[in-house]
Amino acid sequence: MTLPRVLICGDLVWAHEESKQLFHGLADVVRMDSLDRADFFANLNQGGKYEGTVAIYRNNTSAEHVGVFDRALIEALPPGVRWIGHNGAGYDQIDVDACKKKGIIVSNTPVAVDDATATTALYLMISAFRHFSQGERSLRGGRWKSDISSSLTHDLTGKTLAILGLGGIGFRLAELARAFPMRIVYHSRKKVEGAPDWCEYFGQERLDEFLGLADVLSVHAPLRPDTEGLVSEEMIRKLKKGAILVNTARGKVIDEAALIRALEVGHLGAVGLDVYPNEPSVNPRLLDFPNATLLPHMGTETRDSQKKMEVRALTNIRDFLIKGKGIDIVPELRDLATKL
Numbered sequence: 001m002t003l004p005r006v007l008i009c010g011d012l013v014w015a016h017e018e019s020k021q022l023f024h025g026l027a028d029v030v031r032m033d034s035l036d037r038a039d040f041f042a043n044l045n046q047g048g049k050y051e052g053t054v055a056i057y058r059n060n061t062s063a064e065h066v067g068v069f070d071r072a073l074i075e076a077l078p079p080g081v082r083w084i085g086h087n088g089a090g091y092d093q094i095d096v097d098a099c100k101k102k103g104i105i106v107s108n109t110p111v112a113v114d115d116a117t118a119t120t121a122l123y124l125m126i127s128a129f130r131h132f133s134q135g136e137r138s139l140r141g142g143r144w145k146s147d148i149s150s151s152l153t154h155d156l157t158g159k160t161l162a163i164l165g166l167g168g169i170g171f172r173l174a175e176l177a178r179a180f181p182m183r184i185v186y187h188s189r190k191k192v193e194g195a196p197d198w199c200e201y202f203g204q205e206r207l208d209e210f211l212g213l214a215d216v217l218s219v220h221a222p223l224r225p226d227t228e229g230l231v232s233e234e235m236i237r238k239l240k241k242g243a244i245l246v247n248t249a250r251g252k253v254i255d256e257a258a259l260i261r262a263l264e265v266g267h268l269g270a271v272g273l274d275v276y277p278n279e280p281s282v283n284p285r286l287l288d289f290p291n292a293t294l295l296p297h298m299g300t301e302t303r304d305s306q307k308k309m310e311v312r313a314l315t316n317i318r319d320f321l322i323k324g325k326g327i328d329i330v331p332e333l334r335d336l337a338t339k340l
């Protein structure tokens with residue numbers, strides 16, 4: 001009997017054993033080793049080594065060889081491909097609209113990313129309030145703490161953390177920050193069902209009030225066409241002078257030029273960034289600001305979370321093979337999944 005193929009696009013690092021167990025007797029798991037898009041397609045087609053692929057596991061590093069899963073790639077996939085199991089919470093590298101038209105379901109890996117990404121945001125927030133990153137640069141430069149002005153640093157206790165997008169990561173950050181304690185407020189399109197009372201909701205009509213309260217605004221909105229530039233110049237201006245902006249979501253959710261202008265004029269007191277609009281390029285202007293704590297997109301870079309993410313992405317594919325569905329179908333495709 002020929003087993004259906006699951007194509008691993010981008011390396012599996014931690015979940016080799018789990019992969020064997022999940023797909024034993026169920027699928028032939030093949031590693032994609034194409035160095036470019038043309039070879040990728042050639043091998044997906046009849047006679048190619050990926051022929052018979054019904055599901056593709058992918059992570060963002062696969063883009064280095066075959067590019068992102070844009071419309072052109074999705075449209076060119078053979079009709080047998082029914083599922084893309086993305087390893088990552090953010091699936092902005094996949095054109096879900098093209099997938100919908102082609103009847104391909106996409107799953108992602110929420111929950112698995114929450115701890116690591118929330119602790120990254122927490123670190124950026126603490127460093128931004130306390131200027132720890134600048135302190136380390138001062139020490140490493142042989143200047144002990146002479147670069148630091150403690151009159152510009154603050155405790156977190158009693159400050160207000162404003163969360164833009166209360167999904168799993170935003171909520172985990174809220175739980176952590178509550179320990180200081182900080183006041184927690186959040187804004188999202190809808191009030192989050194089941195969110196505790198200590199997370200105060202500010203709807204669209206109270207957005208200005210929400211922004212005005214923030215000592216730190218932490219961004220947790222996914223990147224979609226309607227969220228690109230969501231944190232605009234106008235929004236940044238509504239933050240109080242000296243507020244902190246933290247981003248562990250996607251660089252393009254913030255208008256970067258507006259963020260830089262706000263740092264230049266001292267409207268923003270500090271920023272903590274893990275993500276940038278054109279990764280791995282970082283706008284060199286950002287490097288000039290001593291009050292910017294900058295990380296190279298390390299949000300989920302722990303072996304524990306990487307393993308949880310790999311297993312979760314593979315489990316969605318296994319569930320598709322067995323039951324025709326998975327638990328993490330992305331919101332845009334849930335309707336389509338119920339019709340299958």
Ligand SMILES: O=C(O)C(=O)CO
Binds near residue numbers: 087
């Ligand atoms: O899960 C994601 O979307 C990430 O950005 C991983 O770092």
